[in-house]
Amino acid sequence: MERKSIAIDMDEVLADTIKALIEEVNARTDLGIKEALLDGNKIRHFMPEHEGVLDEVLREPGFFKNLEVIQDAQEVVEKLSEHYDIYIATAAMDVPTSFHEKYEWLRTHFPFLDSQQFVFCGRKNIVKADYLIDDNPRQLERFTGKSLMYTAAHNIHNEDFERVNNWKEVEKYFLGNEEI
Amino acid sequence: MERKSIAIDMDEVLADTIKALIEEVNARTDLGIKEALLDGNKIRHFMPEHEGVLDEVLREPGFFKNLEVIQDAQEVVEKLSEHYDIYIATAAMDVPTSFHEKYEWLRTHFPFLDSQQFVFCGRKNIVKADYLIDDNPRQLERFTGKSLMYTAAHNIHNEDFERVNNWKEVEKYFLGNEEI
Numbered sequence: 001m002e003r004k005s006i007a008i009d010m011d012e013v014l015a016d017t018i019k020a021l022i023e024e025v026n027a028r029t030d031l032g033i034k035e036a037l038l039d040g041n042k043i044r045h046f047m048p049e050h051e052g053v054l055d056e057v058l059r060e061p062g063f064f065k066n067l068e069v070i071q072d073a074q075e076v077v078e079k080l081s082e083h084y085d086i087y088i089a090t091a092a093m094d095v096p097t098s099f100h101e102k103y104e105w106l107r108t109h110f111p112f113l114d115s116q117q118f119v120f121c122g123r124k125n126i127v128k129a130d131y132l133i134d135d136n137p138r139q140l141e142r143f144t145g146k147s148l149m150y151t152a153a154h155n156i157h158n159e160d161f162e163r164v165n166n167w168k169e170v171e172k173y174f175l176g177n178e179e180i
Numbered sequence: 181m182e183r184k185s186i187a188i189d190m191d192e193v194l195a196d197t198i199k200a201l202i203e204e205v206n207a208r209t210d211l212g213i214k215e216a217l218l219d220g221n222k223i224r225h226f227m228p229e230h231e232g233v234l235d236e237v238l239r240e241p242g243f244f245k246n247l248e249v250i251q252d253a254q255e256v257v258e259k260l261s262e263h264y265d266i267y268i269a270t271a272a273m274d275v276p277t278s279f280h281e282k283y284e285w286l287r288t289h290f291p292f293l294d295s296q297q298f299v300f301c302g303r304k305n306i307v308k309a310d311y312l313i314d315d316n317p318r319q320l321e322r323f324t325g326k327s328l329m330y331t332a333a334h335n336i337h338n339e340d341f342e343r344v345n346n347w348k349e350v351e352k353y354f355l356g357n358e359e360i
Contacts, residue, residue: 005306007306087306089306092300093283093295093296093298094295096279096280096283096284096295097280099276099279099280099283099300100276100277100280103273103276103279104276115273115274115276115302116273116302116303117302118300118301118302119299119300119301119302119306120272120279120298120299120300120301121298121299121300121301122294122295122296122297122298122299123296125308126185126187126267126269126299126307126309127306127307127308128305128306128307128308128324129306
């Protein structure tokens with residue numbers, strides 16, 4: 001039987017982008033933002049008077065390179081890759097300075113993946129896979145296969161997609177791990 | 181009616197990579213390679229004793245940034261974009277240092293395209309589009325839509341795919357331009 005394919009988003013799914021973003025924004029402003037209080041909003045929503053700061057942080061050399069890996073992502077992606085074709089599909093075109101750091105980050109933290117499995121794209125209607133795990137409702141909407149919403153602070157009130165709350169739930173969804 | 185989508189490869193389809201590669205190799209060796217004499221072979225075939233030179237050239241800063249545009253590519257892609265959704269799908273993962281230069285090259289020479297239409301990938305089975313225009317038979321083989329082979333010196337003996345020899349023929353194929 002042909003293997004099914006899973007496309008996996010990077011920011012806020014594999015990499016803890018929002019944690020690092022909040023740290024950097026709080027270091028540069030007096031906003032004192034807390035992830036738990038985002039409550040369905042994007043961080044941008046809380047800083048109308050500091051619009052430039054977010055873009056400044058995202059373009060800072062080293063920002064994407066130093067992101068922490070989301071809990072259990074490495075272990076579960078490696079297990080999934082035994083049964084599924086895995087692609088890492090990240091919307092990199094908004095921050096073109098991030099290409100090389102994202103590539104290096106994936107090579108460092110997911111060394112069992114071949115770089116041929118990386119896709120740096122824009123809108124994910126161009127991604128051909130059976131599943132997409134993503135935190136962004138607009139990307140999940142565009143994708144033409146089965147969309148799974150990975151829970152993030154900004155999407156908690158969205159009810160349009162089947163949801164996975166963490167990597168253990170992803171494992172259960174695809175591999176039916178009974179230990180959970 | 182929904183617009184059809186066309187994915188377009190970059191090296192040797194939009195950008196004259198082989199011309200620049202031959203120039204650089206000839207400047208660094210005494211091989212005196214000529215494009216017209218490749219005759220169905222890749223340049224690598226003619227330089228078994230200079231294996232490192234090609235990789236050296238491909239990784240040289242500025243190589244991808246300075247490539248010439250293939251004749252008529254800009255004009256025809258712009259016309260196509262009025263009737264089709266265009267994606268530029270390039271296998272960038274083999275030379276990760278090329279990401280930013282390829283991005284800048286596309287912004288410079290195809291300013292009418294949105295960067296959301298760029299896809300930096302590995303194998304093109306991951307690309308979901310109705311058509312793929314590519315010079316690489318392996319990529320055309322993997323692609324799941326309609327494959328069109330863009331003629332390049334290395335592929336002239338391949339008969340596995342419908343062929344377009346230049347951008348005027350691409351225009352005719354998609355827009356039925358009768359002036360040709």
